[in-house]
Amino acid sequence: MSPEEFRKHGHDFVDWMADYLASVEDYSVRSQAAPGDIIATLPATAPQNPEPMADIFADFQRDVMPGITHWQHPSFFAYFPANSSPPSVLAEMLTSTLAAQCMLWQTSPAGTEMETRMMEWLRDMLSLPSDFQGVIHDSATSATLAALLVARERATGWRGNEEGLAALGAEGIMLAVYVSEEAHSSIEKTMKVAGYGKAALRKIETDDEFAMQPEALSAAIEADIAAGFTPACVTASLGGTGTGAVDPLRAVGEICDGYGIWLHVDAAWAGSALIVPEERGMLDGIEFADSFVFNPHKWLLTNFDCTAFFVRDAQALERTLSLVPEYLRSRETGAVIDYQNWSVPLGRRFRALKLWFVIRSYGVAGLQEMIRAHIALARGLFEEVSGESAFEIMSPLRLALFSFRFHPANVDDEAALDALNEELLQKLNDSGELYLTQNRVRGRYAIRFSIGQTGTQKAHVEAAWAKIRDVAASLK
Amino acid sequence: MSPEEFRKHGHDFVDWMADYLASVEDYSVRSQAAPGDIIATLPATAPQNPEPMADIFADFQRDVMPGITHWQHPSFFAYFPANSSPPSVLAEMLTSTLAAQCMLWQTSPAGTEMETRMMEWLRDMLSLPSDFQGVIHDSATSATLAALLVARERATGWRGNEEGLAALGAEGIMLAVYVSEEAHSSIEKTMKVAGYGKAALRKIETDDEFAMQPEALSAAIEADIAAGFTPACVTASLGGTGTGAVDPLRAVGEICDGYGIWLHVDAAWAGSALIVPEERGMLDGIEFADSFVFNPHKWLLTNFDCTAFFVRDAQALERTLSLVPEYLRSRETGAVIDYQNWSVPLGRRFRALKLWFVIRSYGVAGLQEMIRAHIALARGLFEEVSGESAFEIMSPLRLALFSFRFHPANVDDEAALDALNEELLQKLNDSGELYLTQNRVRGRYAIRFSIGQTGTQKAHVEAAWAKIRDVAASLK
Numbered sequence: 030m031s032p033e034e035f036r037k038h039g040h041d042f043v044d045w046m047a048d049y050l051a052s053v054e055d056y057s058v059r060s061q062a063a064p065g066d067i068i069a070t071l072p073a074t075a076p077q078n079p080e081p082m083a084d085i086f087a088d089f090q091r092d093v094m095p096g097i098t099h100w101q102h103p104s105f106f107a108y109f110p111a112n113s114s115p116p117s118v119l120a121e122m123l124t125s126t127l128a129a130q131c132m133l134w135q136t137s138p139a140g141t142e143m144e145t146r147m148m149e150w151l152r153d154m155l156s157l158p159s160d161f162q163g164v165i166h167d168s169a170t171s172a173t174l175a176a177l178l179v180a181r182e183r184a185t186g187w188r189g190n191e192e193g194l195a196a197l198g199a200e201g202i203m204l205a206v207y208v209s210e211e212a213h214s215s216i217e218k219t220m221k222v223a224g225y226g227k228a229a230l231r232k233i234e235t236d237d238e239f240a241m242q243p244e245a246l247s248a249a250i251e252a253d254i255a256a257g258f259t260p261a262c263v264t265a266s267l268g269g270t271g272t273g274a275v276d277p278l279r280a281v282g283e284i285c286d287g288y289g290i291w292l293h294v295d296a297a298w299a300g301s302a303l304i305v306p307e308e309r310g311m312l313d314g315i316e317f318a319d320s321f322v323f324n325p326h327k328w329l330l331t332n333f334d335c336t337a338f339f340v341r342d343a344q345a346l347e348r349t350l351s352l353v354p355e356y357l358r359s360r361e362t363g364a365v366i367d368y369q370n371w372s373v374p375l376g377r378r379f380r381a382l383k384l385w386f387v388i389r390s391y392g393v394a395g396l397q398e399m400i401r402a403h404i405a406l407a408r409g410l411f412e413e414v415s416g417e418s419a420f421e422i423m424s425p426l427r428l429a430l431f432s433f434r435f436h437p438a439n440v441d442d443e444a445a446l447d448a449l450n451e452e453l454l455q456k457l458n459d460s461g462e463l464y465l466t467q468n469r470v471r472g473r474y475a476i477r478f479s480i481g482q483t484g485t486q487k488a489h490v491e492a493a494w495a496k497i498r499d500v501a502a503s504l505k
Numbered sequence: 506m507s508p509e510e511f512r513k514h515g516h517d518f519v520d521w522m523a524d525y526l527a528s529v530e531d532y533s534v535r536s537q538a539a540p541g542d543i544i545a546t547l548p549a550t551a552p553q554n555p556e557p558m559a560d561i562f563a564d565f566q567r568d569v570m571p572g573i574t575h576w577q578h579p580s581f582f583a584y585f586p587a588n589s590s591p592p593s594v595l596a597e598m599l600t601s602t603l604a605a606q607c608m609l610w611q612t613s614p615a616g617t618e619m620e621t622r623m624m625e626w627l628r629d630m631l632s633l634p635s636d637f638q639g640v641i642h643d644s645a646t647s648a649t650l651a652a653l654l655v656a657r658e659r660a661t662g663w664r665g666n667e668e669g670l671a672a673l674g675a676e677g678i679m680l681a682v683y684v685s686e687e688a689h690s691s692i693e694k695t696m697k698v699a700g701y702g703k704a705a706l707r708k709i710e711t712d713d714e715f716a717m718q719p720e721a722l723s724a725a726i727e728a729d730i731a732a733g734f735t736p737a738c739v740t741a742s743l744g745g746t747g748t749g750a751v752d753p754l755r756a757v758g759e760i761c762d763g764y765g766i767w768l769h770v771d772a773a774w775a776g777s778a779l780i781v782p783e784e785r786g787m788l789d790g791i792e793f794a795d796s797f798v799f800n801p802h803k804w805l806l807t808n809f810d811c812t813a814f815f816v817r818d819a820q821a822l823e824r825t826l827s828l829v830p831e832y833l834r835s836r837e838t839g840a841v842i843d844y845q846n847w848s849v850p851l852g853r854r855f856r857a858l859k860l861w862f863v864i865r866s867y868g869v870a871g872l873q874e875m876i877r878a879h880i881a882l883a884r885g886l887f888e889e890v891s892g893e894s895a896f897e898i899m900s901p902l903r904l905a906l907f908s909f910r911f912h913p914a915n916v917d918d919e920a921a922l923d924a925l926n927e928e929l930l931q932k933l934n935d936s937g938e939l940y941l942t943q944n945r946v947r948g949r950y951a952i953r954f955s956i957g958q959t960g961t962q963k964a965h966v967e968a969a970w971a972k973i974r975d976v977a978a979s980l981k
Contacts, residue, residue: 030866035591036523042595043515046602051508060614064841068618071861075626078868082592085865089599093858096615100605108612108832111852113604115511116558119518121601123565125808126522128589129576136584138536139572142544150551167643168850178698193702198674214830215851221825222654222849224700226669271832326852332601333852349697354690355945356584356747356953360931365540373698374644375691376587376802376809382569385547389561390506392554455836469831477832 030082038082045090050101050115053484057461058102060095067096103484104463104493109270109298109430110481114330116390120383121332131377133357134365141366144381151325151337151384154393155303158316161339164346164371165380169297170215171373172322172338173264177206177216177223179320179340179349180262180291190349194224204261205253207231209241209276211269213295225261238425239274241265247284254288262291265318267311268299271468271477273427275299275311282317294321300337301328302404302428305397328403328481329396331387335380338372346371399483403429406490407480413494414478419501423475424468432468432475435501447474449504456500463493506558514558521566526577526591529960533937534578536571543572579960580939580969585746585774585906586957590806592866596859597808607853609833610841617842620857627801627813627860630869631779634792637815640822640847641856645773646691647849648798648814649740653682653692653699655796655816655825656738656767666825670700680737681729683707685717685752687745689771701737714901715750717741723760730764738767741794743787744775747944747953749903751775751787758793770797776813777804778880778904781873804879804957805872806863811856814848822847875959879905882966883956889970890954895977899951900944908944908951911977923950925980932976939969 030038070092100111131140148163166172181189184204185197194204204225208216210232220230231253234245250260263285265276278294285292294315300323302308315321320340326333340346351370353362369375388396407429414420414433421436434450454467454476468475480490506514546568576587607616624639642648657665660680661673670680680701684692686708696706707729710721726736739761741752754770761768770791776799778784791797796816802809816822827846829838845851864872883905890896890909897912910926930943930952944951956966 030591032523032527032591035526035594036519038591038595039519039522039598040516042598043512043519046515046598047508047512049602050511059611062614064610064614064837065618067615068622071619071622073622073625075630075864076868077870079871080865080868082595082866085592085862089858093615093619096613096618097603097605098611098613099603100612101603108606111604111606113601115506115508115514116561118511118598118601118604119514119558122515122518122522122594122598125589125594125597125601126525127573127575127577128587128594128808129573130584130587130809134540135535135574136576137572137574138538138540139543139569142541142572143547143569146544146547146549149549154551168852170850170852174698174849181700189700189702190697191703193674193680193696193705194670194700195674195679196702196704198669198671199677199679201675203671203675204669214828214833218826218828218849220669221666222650222699224657224665224670226665226672227667228672229669271830332604333606333854334850350694352690352694352697354747356942357690358943361540373650373694374646374810375694376644376646378809382565386561388551389556390558392552392556394553395555466832467834 053099053102056099056102058099058104058464059458059461060098061461062096067093101483103482103486103489105482106478106480106493107464107466109327109479111326111333112328112330112481112483113332114387114483116386117330117332117383120386124379124382127379129379131379132369132375133359133367134361135359137379140379140381141368143385144368145366147381147384148337150388152339155300156309156312157321157339158341160341161321162343163337163339164368166336166338166372167334169295169322169324169336170218172336173215173293173295174219174222175338175346175350175372176293176320177219177225177262179345180293181223182349183291183345184259184261187348201257203258205229205231205258206261207233207246207249207263209233209235209266209274211235211239211271211274212264212266213270213297216264235274239269239272241276241281243277243280243284246281250284250288260288260290262293264293264295267294267296268427272424272432272470273430275427278311279314282314286317291319292317294318296321296323298324298327299428301325302400304393305400308428325384330391330483331383335384403480403485406485406487407431410478410490410494423470423473429480430477432470432477434475437505443473450474450476453501453504457497460496462496529575529578532575532578534575534580534940535934535937536574537937538572543569577959579958579962579965581958582954582956582969583940583942585803585955587802587809588804588806588957588959589808590863590959592862593806593808593859596862600855600858603855605855607855608845608851609835609843610837611835613855616855616857617844619861620844621842623857623860624813626864628815631776632785632788633797633815636817637797638819639813639815640844642812642814642848643810645771645798645800645812646694648812649691649769649771650695650698651814651822651826651848652769652796653695653701653738655821656769657699658825659767659821660735660737663824677733679734681705681707681734682737683709683722683725683739685709685711685742685750687711687715687747687750688740688742689746689773692740711750715745715748717752717757719753719756719760722757726760726764736764736766738769740769740771743770743772744903748900748908748946749906751903754787755790758790762793767795768793770794772797772799774800774803775904777801778876780869781876784904801860806867806959807859811860879956879961882961882963883907886954886966886970899946899949905956906953908946908953910951913981919949926950926952929977929980933972936972938972
């Protein structure tokens with residue numbers, strides 16, 4: 030395809046993209062496809078000869094679009110948001126055209142230096158400690174993995190990387206890691222990946238608001254030390270996935286400080302809210318943190334993938350992950366940042382560009398306005414649901430997240446309530462008018478309501494609540 | 506930014522993108538920026554108020570572009586290519602607009618089902634065994650990590666994930682992994698990540714063509730078994746990064762088969778060449794492989810990130826990496842593929858779309874033509890360099906890669922030759938006319954010549970060779 034053919038198709042695509050952004054509300058939020066529907070439209074073998082772009086684009090619209098769940102629909106209230114924005118999409122167009130591999134400084138100095146600067150912007154926007162240095166990872170899971178790896182190395186005197194954990198185990202060196210019961214599943218996953226094993230993960234009891242109990246953390250650490258374990262890392266959640274739980278950072282941090290344990294802070298979703306000063310209470314104690322992760326690709330208008338991972342001791346991170354074979358050496362090795370040494374994958378897209386586009390396009394004030402608007406919408410809905418006798422709040426409002434269940438006066442059996450709410454959720458999602466997901470709160474089925482999509486307005490939240498009441502009433 | 510404002514900017518961007526593709530040869534291949542040049546143009550703090558897109562775009566062109574190393578320049582002969590194409594960029598425009606998070610089947614059925622189909626297309630295009638199932642990862646490093654994790658679990662009876670490697674070490678269970686001396690550094694990196702430790706990696710001697718010596722592999726395995734180690738994985742390279750070395754897959758595979766060791770095949774770069782039947786000799790013995798990785802984002806016209814990772818036992822992969830907390834359960838859990846269970850990160854872009862665009866746009870025949878053209882260009886240049894008395898071949902032609910050094914008759918000292926060639930390389934890259942990188946071959950400095958950029962034609966290779974001779978002559 031020549032540049033001129035690309036130009037022609039590119040203009041057609043931009044028109045489709047603008048139309049999509051203008052009409053995304055016309056789609057069913059969750060795809061209504063059944064398993065196998067989409068693959069049935071795709072031939073079993075690759076075509077031998079070239080096919081015209083017009084055909085491919087037409088097939089995309091006809092066969093692929095019905096299989097899309099519309100994360101950019103303003104009635105998307107499921108999971109956490111992955112909100113995007115037009116400036117972010119524009120930046121992605123440039124990134125994919127340049128298609129530069131930003132693994133080393135030399136392989137695109139702008140990729141590295143803009144990443145450094147954008148991480149400084151974000152650090153200061155969130156009011157994180159000024160000695161934190163940041164790097165973009167693909168996902169919070171990967172950042173948490175990196176944190177668990179540095180923690181592992183620090184706890185073993187950098188012997189894990191060299192000798193392996195089995196050799197350390199043979200000497201009786203056994204590590205332990207601590208999280209709350211509410212912590213994200215990615216921590217358990219990365220425990221497996223990094224060789225700690227699930228058995229080394231201690232899930233600390235939470236209080237009535239789902240926050241880690243510092244006394245229980247202290248007790249678990251003491252018991253481990255007495256049993257010969259080496260505590261390596263505590264992960265504190267600011268805004269857990271299930272209930273938005275906020276661990277008490279200062280109390281947890283003081284404990285970590287006392288024992289010299291690496292403190293990792295997982296603010297994957299809630300981190301974006303720290304750009305508004307009135308939500309920074311949860312940061313009290315951040316001076317004890319060794320690392321911090323949040324996802325601009327969740328709630329800061331920036332396309333996935335864009336996870337911001339901050340560490341206080343970047344040298345420790347680099348020592349843990351760097352490896353420079355001859356063919357990756359450059360004239361500048363050691364004198365510049367080669368971000369491949371700060372993360373597991375070698376290859377890296379020019380991901381900082383979209384942050385630059387988004388932050389400049391909206392300004393800090395515009396981004397603050399978006400966060401505040403979502404929080405206000407959630408608060409309004411939370412109050413409405415709280416005031417409705419047939420509904421029960423299952424977890425408190427945290428920023429723009431809470432969970433509830435339908436609890437009509439005539440149903441008291443917990444298993445029946447679980448089934449009723451599962452049915453309610455499926456009917457709501459099958460309507461295509463909104464998209465919600467569930468959680469288990471203290472064992473009981475609860476419906477999460479999470480607000481954060483770019484275009485969500487009061488009308489969308491009101492329509493969602495009306496729909497929930499209607500469908501619930503039809504179940505009685 | 507409204508959809509109509511996006512439309513306007515989008516059209517401007519497409520014109521810039523088409524112009525860039527048409528004029529990429531006018532840029533210096535390697536950025537000529539010095540460390541600090543780019544960051545100096547970026548304010549130290551984020552703007553408080555919104556800025557017009559016209560300003561951002563102008564700053565991009567003026568301040569950022571000088572910091573780009575042009576991987577899409579047809580005189581890019583460094584590293585391995587990361588070749589892209591207009592259809593791939595078009596697909597990326599749609600992917601970033603939809604901005605769907607394809608972590609579960611339900612969160613975009615089209616993302617999952619197209620990924621399944623595209624992996625089948627690629628598997629068959631490469632002539633891989635029909636029982637292989639594939640998944641897209643971000644990079645070969647991540648795929649190799651996944652392979653080392655499944656191998657670890659299989660070798661420990663799935664106890665590593667649960668109990669951790671230290672607990673196994675305390676019982677005397679110690680693992681070992683085998684690669685050739687020429688294997689990619691990512692294997693050493695993932696050994697650290699997965700908790701094996703570097704000490705558990707055995708680097709097997711290579712023959713005159715840099716291929717793993719099967720007898721040396723057998724001997725190392727026997728020695729390990731005698732010493733109480735459990736061999737967990739052998740990684741065979743098809744087309745190593747330094748010299749393009751090809752390990753003898755059948756001989757290595759038979760050894761793995763005999764001991765029940767997981768055989769992972771790293772064809773990150775060379776895998777794309779398997780779409781042409783005449784290069785499939787290196788696949789002899791593939792029936793012994795348990796996993797296989799190659800990067801369509803290197804040499805198959807598809808934007809990074811797009812690593813194709815194949816496994817024979819997908820259930821083993823899923824058992825190793827899956828974790829389904831309540832908030833990630835869906836009605837279809839267990840009945841469909843949720844690819845988050847096949848890789849480390851939870852979040853996933855709709856990456857299969859660009860493969861669909863590329864393979865249909867070029868057809869298998871068009872992609873084969875591109876591969877054959879690059880190999881023919883490399884062969885032509887290899888013969889020219891071989892015939893020039895002042896130059897010395899340092900590693901043989903492998904597909905579209907070989908390495909050489911300048912070796913004038915009056916210089917015999919090896920250290921002097923290293924310095925001379927380092928100077929040659931820097932001068933060539935400083936010219937901006939082409940971009941090459943180096944390797945060490947048996948300890949000596951060598952210049953790699955790697956052909957694979959989308960637009961590379963005979964004229965670019967001839968100009969590069971003329972420039973190399975000219976600059977070399979000026980050094981005498």
